[in-house]
Amino acid sequence: MFNLFLASASLDELFREMFSFENVVWPDVIKAINETLYMTFIPTFYVFVIGLILGLLLFLTGKGRSLENTWVHLILSGIINIFRAIPFIILLTLLMPFTKAIMSTIVGPKGAIPTLIISAAPFYARLVDIALNEIPSGVIEAAESMGANTRQIITKVLIPESLPALVSGITVTAIALIGSTAVAGVIGAGGLGNLAYLIGYTRNKVDIIFVATVAILILVFIIQIIGDRATKAIDKR
Numbered sequence: 001m002f003n004l005f006l007a008s009a010s011l012d013e014l015f016r017e018m019f020s021f022e023n024v025v026w027p028d029v030i031k032a033i034n035e036t037l038y039m040t041f042i043p044t045f046y047v048f049v050i051g052l053i054l055g056l057l058l059f060l061t062g063k064g065r066s067l068e069n070t071w072v073h074l075i076l077s078g079i080i081n082i083f084r085a086i087p088f089i090i091l092l093t094l095l096m097p098f099t100k101a102i103m104s105t106i107v108g109p110k111g112a113i114p115t116l117i118i119s120a121a122p123f124y125a126r127l128v129d130i131a132l133n134e135i136p137s138g139v140i141e142a143a144e145s146m147g148a149n150t151r152q153i154i155t156k157v158l159i160p161e162s163l164p165a166l167v168s169g170i171t172v173t174a175i176a177l178i179g180s181t182a183v184a185g186v187i188g189a190g191g192l193g194n195l196a197y198l199i200g201y202t203r204n205k206v207d208i209i210f211v212a213t214v215a216i217l218i219l220v221f222i223i224q225i226i227g228d229r230a231t232k233a234i235d236k237r
Contacts, residue, residue: 023205028195033215035109036191039181043116044174050121052166054080055128056154066150083122088180091119092187112189116180124173131165132158164235171227175220182216192216
């Protein structure tokens with residue numbers, strides 16, 4: 001009974017500290033949110049472009065496609081699978097020399113951008129390939145029978161037919177990027193991850209951890225809502 005009382009008292013103290021916000025410096029929170037948004041939306045744009053190109057190439061070089069090439073397909077698929085399999089924190093470490101060379105820094109939000117793009121682009125490329133494979137083969141064959149070339153098939157058939165899935169996929173990818181920014185923040189990239197760990201956790205400031213967590217959840221919900229509405233607006237089925 002005494003142990004239960006102590007646990008209850010400790011829990012009560014934890015909740016009081018969590019909701020007191022006495023350690024929270026709100027300008028720092030706003031700055032962390034802005035850094036997280038920067039590390040999410042800039043990479044998302046490049047991931048969409050790179051992932052779309054890789055996904056199209058992966059699909060078109062497959063068996064029976066207009067650019068069929070077994071070796072290119074296998075190599076591209078292998079590269080995508082390898083980079084998808086490497087944990088983000090390890091990739092962040094491996095790419096430090098590359099990041100330093102092209103960004104002149106390995107710290108702050110700017111230093112996390114290359115790794116965020118390289119980690120997420122293969123993930124989105126695979127989602128693009130899945131979306132393209134869901135297009136009925138008859139639709140593609142009909143376009144080919146009418147003399148459409150590869151560029152026309154891409155712009156008139158593949159992208160329009162798979163657009164709802166592409167938007168849904170980039171929504172999932174953007175949310176995954178928010179999680180990656182939190183990991184990057186732990187080792188000095190800034191953002192809400194940095195706020196939660198280096199300031200909140202290491203200094204035992206529970207209210208800061210709570211605020212950072214809620215902020216991340218709100219960002220995820222907003223992106224998911226926007227993505228869902230965009231997908232429904234595009235999908236005419």
